[in-house]
């Protein structure tokens with residue numbers, strides 16, 4: 001790519017995962033956005049980020065002495081954000097809301113501009129209070145600030161934009177502002193929409209229908225999200241109720257899903273949506289300097305002592321776990337890492353399905369498991385999943401641990417210090433799964449259902465393992481699939497993973513090398529950005 005001749009991109013996202021201390025992310029979407037920006041910086045690409053400055057960020061989530069999950073919030077202050085001096089105004093419930101624009105400067109040519117409503121001018125300073133806090137009206141207000149406020153901020157900052165990238169449906173209200181601009185220069189709604197479409201690209205993330213946000217039209221209108229458009233125009237963009245993903249698909253010249261299998265699923269999911277853009281697959285990638293341990297890379301590159309390097313990193317993880325929980329794991333025994341948002345389809349507790357099978361392995365310490373993951377603060381089902389994992393920790397002392405308050409720091413420790421990385425979602429509901437990429441490049445072997453990115457990478461028994469043989473919810477009912485996958489998990493774990501770990505260390509290390517060799521370029525953010533430019537941003 002000739003970097004001097006590339007389209008200038010404005011990347012919109014509700015969250016950015018840049019480091020553990022900057023509370024501007026919740027999970028995978030933010031990690032992806034953070035890595036996208038870091039990669040753009042490394043490659044000196046003309047791309048800026050638009051987001052929100054969250055006063056409290058996402059929940060800090062802990063477990064009390066009775067095993068109950070609870071959420072805490074703090075007000076955070078960051079001295080590394082620069083005041084741009086720019087303020088823009090959006091209307092929420094017909095009231096002016098002033099958004100102060102901060103700049104995250106550490107990205108050099110790729111600043112992230114963050115809008116903030118927590119200023120004295122505003123009666124409601126809490127719009128940018130909690131990331132994914134609350135629902136309904138508050139979420140719409142946040143989306144007005146991100147989308148409509150974001151476009152206004154770009155104008156006020158005099159940043160020229162060729163392509164608007166809406167990463168997830170949260171940002172689609174930006175299009176109402178873009179359409180309004182076109183209509184103000186005399187175009188009809190039709191022509192304005194067409195013009196806007198030619199500049200917008202969209203990324204969809206969740207293959208679960210209910211996970212795709214939608215809002216009642218009357219509520220959007222009441223909140224001010226129409227932004228001057230009429231109800232019938234809004235319905236044409238996003239249907240009724242207004243679906244943010246459908247709107248994204250109709251407002252973009254091209255859309256993408258975040259892995260090849262996800263693209264198939266997404267095209268099926270949105271098949272009947274008229275006038276939508278094509279959805280291609282651009283598999284996520286990760287920013288290696290953030291996630292991959294230099295000792296592992298060095299040992300791999302120099303054909304050095306890879307096992308020795310792994311053991312050193314594993315011991316650091318064990319020390320980290322001991323500091324946090326008081327539990328001391330055994331560096332010689334197999335250590336399984338598992339960290340995911342606590343959502344039912346991810347089946348965090350699948351491995352505990354048959355106590356008869358798993359209990360002896362845990363009691364003998366042949367298997368040790370370290371879990372982490374948060375539930376959404378308003379998701380009681382998710383909290384019950386976390387509570388169950390915590391009960392398992394008490395039931396199998398010294399073999400099962402749960403690390404509370406999952407964040408990037410824990411994510412990094414787990415994806416480099418575990419021996420295997422377990423992933424067992426109900427196929428095909430996991431869109432991509434970047435934690436598996438982090439693990440793979442650290443020589444931590446993936447043991448995973450063939451979902452998300454893994455079908456593209458897996459050479460079964462060579463660079464990791466698959467189980468479940470690609471059977472999915474399209475083939476079996478949920479209950480049948482759970483049973484099928486549980487048996488497959490036990491079979492693979494006991495007869496292939498444990499057997500290799502305990503009886504054939506040489507093969508294990510060979511597999512670690514294959515894991516690093518086959519994923520490090522293919523699932524890097526450089527490859528991903530190359531695809532975004534060549535398939536999405538450049539016309």
Ligand SMILES: *Cc1c(COP(=O)(O)O)cnc(C)c1O
Pocket residue numbers: 026027028031339340341406407408409411412432433434435436438
């Ligand atoms: C990498 C990472 C994620 C995304 O991983 P998934 O594989 O999508 O679950 C989420 N949260 C944190 C803290 C991470 O480090």
